Amino acid sequence: MTVEIISVGTEILMGNIVNTNAAFLSEQCVALGLSCFNQQVVGDNHDRLADAFKLALSRADIVLVSGGLGPTEDDLTKETAAEVCGCSLALHQPSMDALKAYFEKRNIPLTENNYKQAYMPEGAKVLENPNGTAPGVIIPYKNGKDADGGTTEKKNAKKYIILMPGPPGEMKPMFLNSVRPFLKKRSSGTIYSVTVKETGIGESSAEELIKDLIDTQTNPTIATYAKTGEVHMRVSAMAENKAEAKKLTAPVVKEIKKRFGKHVYTTDENVTLEEAVVKLLKKRGLTITFAESCTGGLLSGRMVGVPGVSDVYKTGFVTYSNKAKHKLLGVSKKTLKKFGAVSEECAYEMAFGAAKAASADVAVAITGIAGPDGGTEEKPVGTVYIGVCVRGEAHVVRFNFSGNREKIRDNSVSAALRMLHSDLA
Amino acid sequence: MTVEIISVGTEILMGNIVNTNAAFLSEQCVALGLSCFNQQVVGDNHDRLADAFKLALSRADIVLVSGGLGPTEDDLTKETAAEVCGCSLALHQPSMDALKAYFEKRNIPLTENNYKQAYMPEGAKVLENPNGTAPGVIIPYKNGKDADGGTTEKKNAKKYIILMPGPPGEMKPMFLNSVRPFLKKRSSGTIYSVTVKETGIGESSAEELIKDLIDTQTNPTIATYAKTGEVHMRVSAMAENKAEAKKLTAPVVKEIKKRFGKHVYTTDENVTLEEAVVKLLKKRGLTITFAESCTGGLLSGRMVGVPGVSDVYKTGFVTYSNKAKHKLLGVSKKTLKKFGAVSEECAYEMAFGAAKAASADVAVAITGIAGPDGGTEEKPVGTVYIGVCVRGEAHVVRFNFSGNREKIRDNSVSAALRMLHSDLA
Numbered sequence: 001m002t003v004e005i006i007s008v009g010t011e012i013l014m015g016n017i018v019n020t021n022a023a024f025l026s027e028q029c030v031a032l033g034l035s036c037f038n039q040q041v042v043g044d045n046h047d048r049l050a051d052a053f054k055l056a057l058s059r060a061d062i063v064l065v066s067g068g069l070g071p072t073e074d075d076l077t078k079e080t081a082a083e084v085c086g087c088s089l090a091l092h093q094p095s096m097d098a099l100k101a102y103f104e105k106r107n108i109p110l111t112e113n114n115y116k117q118a119y120m121p122e123g124a125k126v127l128e129n130p131n132g133t134a135p136g137v138i139i140p141y142k143n144g145k146d147a148d149g150g151t152t153e154k155k156n157a158k159k160y161i162i163l164m165p166g167p168p169g170e171m172k173p174m175f176l177n178s179v180r181p182f183l184k185k186r187s188s189g190t191i192y193s194v195t196v197k198e199t200g201i202g203e204s205s206a207e208e209l210i211k212d213l214i215d216t217q218t219n220p221t222i223a224t225y226a227k228t229g230e231v232h233m234r235v236s237a238m239a240e241n242k243a244e245a246k247k248l249t250a251p252v253v254k255e256i257k258k259r260f261g262k263h264v265y266t267t268d269e270n271v272t273l274e275e276a277v278v279k280l281l282k283k284r285g286l287t288i289t290f291a292e293s294c295t296g297g298l299l300s301g302r303m304v305g306v307p308g309v310s311d312v313y314k315t316g317f318v319t320y321s322n323k324a325k326h327k328l329l330g331v332s333k334k335t336l337k338k339f340g341a342v343s344e345e346c347a348y349e350m351a352f353g354a355a356k357a358a359s360a361d362v363a364v365a366i367t368g369i370a371g372p373d374g375g376t377e378e379k380p381v382g383t384v385y386i387g388v389c390v391r392g393e394a395h396v397v398r399f400n401f402s403g404n405r406e407k408i409r410d411n412s413v414s415a416a417l418r419m420l421h422s423d424l425a
Numbered sequence: 426m427t428v429e430i431i432s433v434g435t436e437i438l439m440g441n442i443v444n445t446n447a448a449f450l451s452e453q454c455v456a457l458g459l460s461c462f463n464q465q466v467v468g469d470n471h472d473r474l475a476d477a478f479k480l481a482l483s484r485a486d487i488v489l490v491s492g493g494l495g496p497t498e499d500d501l502t503k504e505t506a507a508e509v510c511g512c513s514l515a516l517h518q519p520s521m522d523a524l525k526a527y528f529e530k531r532n533i534p535l536t537e538n539n540y541k542q543a544y545m546p547e548g549a550k551v552l553e554n555p556n557g558t559a560p561g562v563i564i565p566y567k568n569g570k571d572a573d574g575g576t577t578e579k580k581n582a583k584k585y586i587i588l589m590p591g592p593p594g595e596m597k598p599m600f601l602n603s604v605r606p607f608l609k610k611r612s613s614g615t616i617y618s619v620t621v622k623e624t625g626i627g628e629s630s631a632e633e634l635i636k637d638l639i640d641t642q643t644n645p646t647i648a649t650y651a652k653t654g655e656v657h658m659r660v661s662a663m664a665e666n667k668a669e670a671k672k673l674t675a676p677v678v679k680e681i682k683k684r685f686g687k688h689v690y691t692t693d694e695n696v697t698l699e700e701a702v703v704k705l706l707k708k709r710g711l712t713i714t715f716a717e718s719c720t721g722g723l724l725s726g727r728m729v730g731v732p733g734v735s736d737v738y739k740t741g742f743v744t745y746s747n748k749a750k751h752k753l754l755g756v757s758k759k760t761l762k763k764f765g766a767v768s769e770e771c772a773y774e775m776a777f778g779a780a781k782a783a784s785a786d787v788a789v790a791i792t793g794i795a796g797p798d799g800g801t802e803e804k805p806v807g808t809v810y811i812g813v814c815v816r817g818e819a820h821v822v823r824f825n826f827s828g829n830r831e832k833i834r835d836n837s838v839s840a841a842l843r844m845l846h847s848d849l850a
Contacts, residue, residue: 013461015452016650019444022466027440036438037473039466041447048462055480225441290722290743296729297715297722300743304721307797307830315749318715318725318741320734324783328740358749372732405732 001187003029004060005039006052008067008077009166013043021066021171028175030223032183033191033238034062044068049080053161057084057141061159062183067166069134071114078121078137081161085139087121095126095135102133127178132170137163138182192245193236194253198263199229199273199418206231209259213252220249222256229414230273262425273417274306280424281312281362286390289358290316291329291350293341293367294384299413315358319350325367329353342367344385347396351387362424363389364416370405384412388419426612428454429485430464431477433492433502434591438468446491446596453600455648457608458616458663459487469493474505478586482509482566486584487608492591494559496539503546503562506586510564512546520551520560527558552603557595562588563607617670618661619678623688624654624698624843631656634684638677645674647681654839655698687850698842699731705849706737706787711815714783715741716754716775718766718792719809724838740783744775754778754790767792769810772821776812787849788814789841793824795833809837813844 005025011017022039029036038059042052049068056063068077082089096118103110117134120126127136141159162179164171184190198206203226207214210233214222220237233256237248257264265276281288290300300316303309317328322341325331330353331346339345350365368384375381382401387394399415401408430450436442447464454461463484467477474493481488493502507514521543528535542559545551552561566584587604589596609615623631628651632639635658639647645662658681662673682689690701706713715725725741728734742753747766750756755778756771764770775790793809800806807828812821824840826833 012448013451013464014455014648015448015450016648018448023437023440023443025440026438030439037468037470038477039438039464041464043462045462052463223439223441292722292726294729295726296734296738297717297725297741297743298729300722301717301720301726301834304719304723304743304745305831305834309721310745313721314746315753316722316743316745318722318729318743320729320741321739324740406730409726409730 001034001062001183002060003034003036003062003064003183004056005029005036006056006063006065007039007041007166008044008049008065009041010043012041012067021166021168024168024172025064025066025175028180029064029183031191031193031234031236032180032187033189033236034183034187044074044076046076046080049076050084053081053084057159057161062186063159063161064164064179065161066164066171069117069136069163069165071111071117071133073113075116077163078119081137081139081163082121082124085121085141085161087123087139089119090122092118092120092126092135095120098128098135099133125182127164127174129165129170129174131173132165132167134165134170136165136174136178138179139163189238189240190242190245191236191238192242192249193234193269194249194267195269196233196235196253196256196260196264197266197271197273198231198233198260199265199414200422201231201260201263203231206233206260210256213255217252220252222252228410229418262422265421265425272306273414273421274303277417277420277424278303278306278309278312280421284424286361286424287312287314287359288362288364289313289354289360291325291354291363291365292316292318293320293325293350293365294370295366295368295409295412295416296320298409299364299366299416302413302417314360317354317357325350325353329357329365340379342369342379342383342385344396344398347385347387348394351389351394351396355389355392361391362420363387364420365389366412366416368399368408368412370408370412372405382408384408384415386412386416386419388416388423390423426459426487426608427485428459428461428487428489428608429481430454430461431481431488431490432464432466432591433469433474433490434466435468437466437492446591446593449593449597450489450491450600453605454489454608456616456618456659456661457605457612458614458661459608459612469499469501471501471505474501475509478506478509482584482586487611488584488586489589489604490586491589491596494542494561494588494590496536496542496558498538502588503544506562506564506588507546507549510546510566510586512548512564514544515547517543517545517551517560520545523553523560524558550607552589552599554590554595554599556598557590557592559590559595561590561599561603563604564588614663614665615667615670616661616663617667617674618659618694619674619692620694621658621660621678621681621685621689622691622696622698623656623658623685624690624839625847626656626685626688628656631658631685635681638680642677645677647677653835654843687847690846690850697731698839698846699728702842702845702849703728703731703734703737705846709849711786711849712737712739712784713787713789714738714779714785716750716779716788716790717741717743718745718750718775719795720791720834720837720841721745723834724789724791724841727838727842739785742779742782750775750778750792754782765804767794767804767808767810769821769823772810772812773819776814776819776821780814780817786816787845788812789845790814791837791841793833793837795830795837797830807833809833809840811837811841811844813841813848815848 125138239245355363365387371381387396550563664670780788796806807826
């Protein structure tokens with residue numbers, strides 16, 4: 001089954017916002033085993049919308065649309081899609097009731113242009129939107145080439161236009177709760193996926209390591225995704241039911257885990273690297289602290305993104321100046337003078353000092369030159385020392401990152417998390 | 426002049442990466458005064474690529490393409506575009522020389538499949554790529570409806586397919602250095618834009634305040650962009666030359682600045698809110714420190730993103746536990762017991778304590794409940810107290826943010842920057 005994704009909205013055409021909806025929907029469709037060969041972006045314009053729908057219906061079975069369902073006159077997605085599908089609009093009482101309830105709850109007067117949102121294409125399936133005012137719709141396309149020339153009932157239609165609201169906070173839950181089950185029912189078989197997340201290895205080396213698996217496997221398939229400092233491998237199998245599909249993925253996942261060893265930090269799609277680190281700390285009953293210079297709190301901030309981190313993390317330090325490194329962490333003036341703040345020696349003393357000052361079992365120290373100024377021939381911009389101290393034993397690694405200030409700092413945070421994971425796993 | 430943007434690549438179709446290239450190109454085209462009504466995404470497939478190019482040429486003057494210029498057999502963008510434009514490929518010696526030099530410098534052997542990247546459509550303009558191996562190309566389309574039925578010289582073509590590499594680090598500089606000047610020369614007149622950046626005011630209130638200006642202006646136009654905690658207004662004028670265009674924007678920018686007063690933090694497109702804050706601190710000769718609880722270092726990390734922040738920022742604190750708040754910042758045990766860590770009183774003491782502990786003139790303290798747990802009826806998840814202390818004078822604001830942990834923390838950082846800017850401006 002083929003899907004085409006259409007994003008409607010001037011904001012995307014003008015570059016005001018990045019089209020994250022299309023990426024989300026594509027990834028979801030791939031995970032369902034659906035093929036997607038084309039995406040379109042079009043503005044709120046009747047003729048261009050109609051052309052986009054017709055083109056998509058000519059080459060795909062399901063047209064997934066987000067955006068343009070608002071209450072204003074500009075919003076034409078529903079009207080145009082209904083027209084292309086040959087449906088007329090009629091008042092949909094449950095939607096009208098939901099709309100009234102939504103406005104009443106928020107104590108906002110319901111204006112007449114909102115009524116428009118309660119009119120739905122006849123024969124369509126309306127999708128509830130608990131997060132906004134615009135319901136979604138699944139509209140059968142009676143002229144679908146698999147249908148009987150338009151004379152059969154619409155319920156036998158093989159093609160559909162599915163409309164969802166544009167805001168990601170409304171679209172995503174609607175897709176997951178209503179559209180995904182609809183698509184899943186229509187896709188031939190069940191897809192089951194496991195994502196093996198790895199760190200401390202580059203994408204090309206990672207691919208090289210399982211090239212034989214990628215080349216020979218057709219079911220399950222293996223897709224590789226490169227993230228900052230991480231590689232994610234999604235193993236997806238298709239079978240008649242979930243149990244069968246799961247059985248197909250199991251040996252491949254096992255083989256990947258065997259080959260990547262400690263590089264694997266989770267096989268749970270929803271677990272991030274920092275969550276894996278927090279889990280390891282909890283498991284081992286260790287507390288942690290951070291002493292950051294060039295990253296200025298980014299690593300600490302990312303760790304605090306993990307709910308429940310308070311069990312293991314109490315105190316952290318941003319020591320940007322030499323004085324702060326000396327005063328808060330006890331880095332010796334001699335070290336700072338002789339080797340400089342960006343040095344292996346300083347990273348060691350920062351890590352030891354932070355562990356002591358925070359009474360923590362584990363400490364991570366980052367000191368480096370993020371640029372644009374401050375680089376020397378010996379220590380160019382991008383030179384970063386990261387020290388990890390676990391119960392009194394520390395090691396420091398020197399990194400030479402490239403890119404601008406932002407990239408160097410992001411890479412430093414990832415590298416620190418990778419070191420932490422490797423030391424704790 | 427109409428532009429259409431085509432992004433080529435399976436990674437985008439599969440949802441592995443978000444299509445930031447299209448957003449960048451759209452925003453750039455809008456700034457040049459070009460119209461963009463459609464975007465397409467298509468994979469590395471000859472027939473689908475050819476269809477996409479033909480469709481785009483049927484409705485736009487310039488087709489901007491990124492991706493699919495790599496050395497492998499999968500990469501068909503250049504070959505297909507040349508075919509659609511009726512050009513054959515020939516060896517382009519300068520590209521071959523550049524390719525050889527690129528590989529020699531990196532000490533990598535040049536493989537035969539790389540040669541493909543030095544073959545260019547005849548009659549096309551080749552664009553250098555100092556950041557990668559694939560040059561860009563501007564290919565004239567001889568069947569352009571404004572051309573003379575294909576009998577005139579291609580140099581008179583009015584339509585073009587412009588190919589650029591997919592990686593943003595190669596595409597963006599190529600666009601800015603080579604494609605933008607080409608487009609600018611062809612756009613009727615010159616566009617000059619000023620971006621007025623505001624903080625501390627919502628998008629709809631901001632629009633309301635200048636509704637009369639938006640409704641009546643046609644040249645310059647005013648476009649509003651909502652960012653987290655900020656509103657950006659781009660005033661763009663078109664005229665015969667830059668001086669004329671600048672003259673047209675001036676009174677509108679002046680009026681907007683007058684109406685928004687202290688909410689305006691810059692009229693420089695490239696200046697961020699944290700940069701504006703650092704500039705104010707430097708101007709007033711003040712140093713700053715941060716004491717963060719629920720944000721865990723995010724605010725500090727963002728400030729350290731500003732080059733040269735070391736002049737004003739030396740030391741910061743992440744005080745996630747009550748003990749850390751007491752020990753590092755001197756928050757009294759009585760306050761923590763009576764009012765709790767998430768309280769106005771605690772935020773005051775954190776701000777005063779941080780200023781003292783870091784010997785800084787200004788201190789910002791953030792304490793709140795980012796969730797998902799920890800909320801109560803009186804202080805639900807999203808309750809955040811932010812205190813700002815400037816030379817011994819402090820004030821605290823209570824915020825009630827909605828959304829998940831990430832959103833609450835991001836909003837807290839923005840709110841703190843807004844308060845800082847307002848207090849220092």
